[in-house]
Amino acid sequence: MLDLLIRGGTVVTDGVRLTADVGILDGRVAGLWSVGEAIEAHDVVDASGKIVMPGGIDAHFHTNTGWAQQAVKADDLHTATVTAAAGGITTVVPFVWGDSGEPPGAFLSAFFELAASLAVCDFSAHCGVRPETIEHIPEAIQSGVTSFKFHYAYRRTSQGRTTNDGHRLAALRLIARDGGLALFHCENGEVVDFLEDELRAAGKLGYEYYEQSRPRLAEAETVHRTIILSQLTDCPVYIVHTSARESVAEIEAGRADGVRLFAETCPQYLTLTNQAVLEHGPLAKVAPPLRAGEDIDALWRALAAGTVQVVGSDHSANRRASKEAGRHDFTVAPFGTPVVELMLPLLYSEGVVRKRITLERFVASVTSEPARLFGMYPRKGTLQPGADADVVIWDPDITWTVRADRLVNPSGYSIFEGWTLRGRPWCSWLRGRPLLVDGIVVASPGSGERVPRGPFD
Numbered sequence: 203m204l205d206l207l208i209r210g211g212t213v214v215t216d217g218v219r220l221t222a223d224v225g226i227l228d229g230r231v232a233g234l235w236s237v238g239e240a241i242e243a244h245d246v247v248d249a250s251g252k253i254v255m256p257g258g259i260d261a262h263f264h265t266n267t268g269w270a271q272q273a274v275k276a277d278d279l280h281t282a283t284v285t286a287a288a289g290g291i292t293t294v295v296p297f298v299w300g301d302s303g304e305p306p307g308a309f310l311s312a313f314f315e316l317a318a319s320l321a322v323c324d325f326s327a328h329c330g331v332r333p334e335t336i337e338h339i340p341e342a343i344q345s346g347v348t349s350f351k352f353h354y355a356y357r358r359t360s361q362g363r364t365t366n367d368g369h370r371l372a373a374l375r376l377i378a379r380d381g382g383l384a385l386f387h388c389e390n391g392e393v394v395d396f397l398e399d400e401l402r403a404a405g406k407l408g409y410e411y412y413e414q415s416r417p418r419l420a421e422a423e424t425v426h427r428t429i430i431l432s433q434l435t436d437c438p439v440y441i442v443h444t445s446a447r448e449s450v451a452e453i454e455a456g457r458a459d460g461v462r463l464f465a466e467t468c469p470q471y472l473t474l475t476n477q478a479v480l481e482h483g484p485l486a487k488v489a490p491p492l493r494a495g496e497d498i499d500a501l502w503r504a505l506a507a508g509t510v511q512v513v514g515s516d517h518s519a520n521r522r523a524s525k526e527a528g529r530h531d532f533t534v535a536p537f538g539t540p541v542v543e544l545m546l547p548l549l550y551s552e553g554v555v556r557k558r559i560t561l562e563r564f565v566a567s568v569t570s571e572p573a574r575l576f577g578m579y580p581r582k583g584t585l586q587p588g589a590d591a592d593v594v595i596w597d598p599d600i601t602w603t604v605r606a607d608r609l610v611n612p613s614g615y616s617i618f619e620g621w622t623l624r625g626r627p628w629c630s631w632l633r634g635r636p637l638l639v640d641g642i643v644v645a646s647p648g649s650g651e652r653v654p655r656g657p658f659d
Contacts, residue, residue, distance in 0.1 A: 204232055204243035205634060211249030211595065214565045215256055215585040224254055226591040229634040233587045247629065249595050255565045256583050257292025257592030257630060257637075260542055261572040262442055262466060262514025267298045267313050274524040274536050276613040279320035280647045282519065282542075285611040286323050287643045289543040290627035292592040293582055293653060294323050295572075297351055299330030302362040306335055306342045314652050321650030322643060324592070324632060326576065328385060332362050333369050339376040346655050348382045348577050349440075354424045355391035355416075355489070364391060370431055378437035381657025383464075383575065385440045388424035388449065389416055389490055398533060409483045412532040413476050413491040421490050422448035429456040429463060438462035438658055440575065443516050445471045445490040447500035454509055464575055466512040467501050469548040470541060470617070478617055484525040484535035486617045488516065502558040511571045513549055517542035519613040540611045544604065544618055550596070550625040577655035591634035598625050610643065 206226040213222045213234060225232035225241060235241055265282035266275045277285065279296075286294050296317075300309025306329050317325045328349045329335070329342050339350065350373065357364045365373070370384075377384050398415045401407065406414075425441055429452065432439040441453060444467045456463045475494055479486045486492065504510040518538025528535025546568060553559040559567075573583025580586050585593065601624050606616040630638040637645045 204241060206245045206247065206631070207241055207243035208247045208249050208254055208593065208595065210237050211252050211254035213254045213585060214561055216570055217562050217566055219562055224585060224593060226593070226631065226634045229591055231585050231587055231589045231591050234585065247595070251599070252628060253561070253596040253598055255594050255596060256569040256585055256589070257594050257632065258290045258546055258568045259293045259295070259572040259578070259583060260286055260291045260515050260517065260545065261295045261512060261576055262468065262516045263294045263296045263542065264516070264518040264538060265296060267296055267316070274520050276519045276521045277611060279317050280322070281612050282517070283321040283323040283325070283650060284643045285519070285540070286517070286542045287630065287637050287645065288610040288641070290546040290594045290596065290630060290638070291542060292323055292594070292630060292632050292637060293325065293578070295326045295328055295349070295576060297330055298327045299363060302332065303334060306338045306347070307345070310342065310345065310347055317650065318648060318652065320647050322637065322645040322647065323650045324653050325650050326578070326653045326655055330363060331365060331373055333365055336369060336373045336376065339373060339382070340380050343380040343382050343657070348655050348657055349385055350377055350382060351385045351387070353387050353391070355387065355389040355394050357391040357395060367431070371435060374431055374435035374437035378435050383438050383440055383658045385442055386424070386428045387442055388421050388428060390420040390424050393420040402533065407531045407533065409479050409487070409532050412479055412487065413493070415532070416489060416491050418446035418448050418493065418497070421446045422452050425449045425452040429461050432461050432463060438464070441465040442514070443468050443471065443490065444501065444510060445493050445497060447497045450500045450504045450509065453504070457509065464512070465504070465510045466514050467505065467510050468514055468516045468541065469545050470516070470539070472498060472501055472505070473548055473552050474617065482617050484528045484532070485615055486539060487525070487528070487532060487535045487537060488539055489537045502553070505553070505567065506559045506563060511567065512575065513545065513567045514572070515542040515545040519611050522613060522615055539617055540613045540615070543609055543611055544616070547623045547626050548618070550598070551623040555624050575658070577657060578653050582653060592632055594630045595628045596625060597628040600624070600626050602626060
């Protein structure tokens with residue numbers, strides 16, 4: 203007797219599409235059966251005409267994590283994970299840095315304790331790397347945190363987060379030795395600071411100049427440098443939020459050379475150009491900046507081909523007042539915008555519906571691909587028997603319009619305001635327990651659990 207049987211949906215998992223019934227027992231996937239088999243269950247959900255997929259994993263997620271300097275965020279680990287769950291996400295992996303001088307063991311433990319009391323989704327963490335963090339990398343990996351974030355940029359505003367190439371080489375040797383994965387935000391900070399100073403001196407602080415301060419080549423140069431660091435240390439590397447066509451070319455070349463190189467992009471880079479910055483000003487200030495139509499096309503091709511493996515949201519819901527403080531000076535507004543609630547709907551509507559990617563690629567990029575790269579597979583990211591019963595029923599036919607006042611996130615704005623999208627999550631379960639019912643998040647704070655992670659394979 204199963205706890206739950208999801209009947210008659212189009213099941214998409216691990217690159218395969220089939221019509222099947224999905225059974226759940228004791229919080230795990232019990233199996234897939236031919237539609238109509240005489241399987242008994244306490245509860246039965248009819249998924250006819252809908253897509254049944256593993257729960258989404260957002261491996262690029264920002265919210266308040268206990269660090270005081272992040273008080274500009276509009277959400278916390280409760281409201282941010284409710285927002286994620288409303289968008290079909292069942293696991294999030296936030297970036298956790300701690301304060302300067304604080305060892306990872308302390309700030310990661312504090313984060314996990316906080317998340318266990320607030321999150322409605324399951325969670326893990328990426329460890330931010332400062333120069334003083336490097337010696338503690340083996341301890342973090344031993345504790346189950348296997349991914350580490352590096353900045354090239356933010357030299358003036360990062361509160362000591364920026365590393366140099368010597369730091370990175372030392373860190374990558376440890377990460378490679380102990381089975382971790384190095385994540386890089388690729389923008390050349392010296393170039394960005396020089397160009398920003400030049401624009402400021404000329405009085406060019408309007409948002410029509412923002413992209414000029416962070417050009418595509420400043421991103422591509424550090425992608426190339428990251429590849430070289432990987433080759434020098436034999437450390438696997440992951441490029442976060444790829445935005446530029448030149449970066450895609452560098453990634454293609456690196457992978458052709460056999461580098462253990464992986465890449466992510468985000469829905470905003472797949473859908474929006476710099477025109478959105480001209481329209482929304484500080485609300486659309488993200489880093490790297492939004493680019494051009496040619497970059498969008500290159501990213502869709504790379505995602506379809508598997509050159510870019512993962513889509514993450516880079517969700518960062520800053521308070522509107524913090525954003526508006528930089529309305530007339532692009533250097534003042536904080537980076538980031540709320541995205542996670544719309545990530546899967548945008549990817550489905552703009553990707554699958556418009557035939558830029560297949561349904562299988564859509565599902566893999568937000569389930570099995572991040573699960574494999576971040577040591578959560580096959581517990582997460584699949585509907586194989588024995589996996590956690592994190593299941594989303596996707597309604598492929600619903601058409602709806604984005605209105606910020608109808609979204610769950612408390613920031614109160616969206617740079618996708620007025621977009622008409624097709625497809626949305628209808629119901630979801632987290633380890634077999636209801637998370638989303640008829641589009642409403644029903645799980646309580648503390649429902650989420652920390653996800654054990656293995657070494658990078």
